[in-house]
Amino acid sequence: MRPDLTFVLGGAASGKSAFSEQLVVSSGKNRFYLATSQVFDDEMRLKVKHHIAQRGSGWTTVEAPFDLTPTLAGLTSGDVCLIDCATMWLTNHLLAENDLLHEQGKLLQALKTCEGQIVIVSNEVGHGIVPDNALSRRFREAQGRLNIALAAQADVVVQVTAGLPLVLKGQLP
16 A cells, blocks of 8 residues: 655755655656745755756656645646655745645645645754744744644655654555
């Protein structure tokens, strides 16, 4: 039995994307990559280029910084989709001043009704100090709430630290 939704979280540069990519490749299904980042500078452009090289060929990439629903609605049981990452998706909505609870609800519903297998990556941001400004504190709280909701809905939850996966919920295939 395959998990329909696998949630992979960890800190920055923890190896969570590489681990998630391997999960997707090992599924043997049609691979989709939902890219949520927006490229505003050379540093981000280089990071995206690195991610593309790391995952290699054989992926259908969809850039979706805000609305993941159309791609998720179009997936079939023969597809697997990597959403990388929920943190960038949330940041995009926060900075656009969108209703975060509404957007989170739409995402959770789209994940629930999706016919394809999904692996979603997110950052764990709750291990640091309390941020010194209101926007950062708002982001940290929203990210924590989103991670809790994704983990609750997921069949499998994996935390990646130093490239090492630790299954927190469910069982890997």
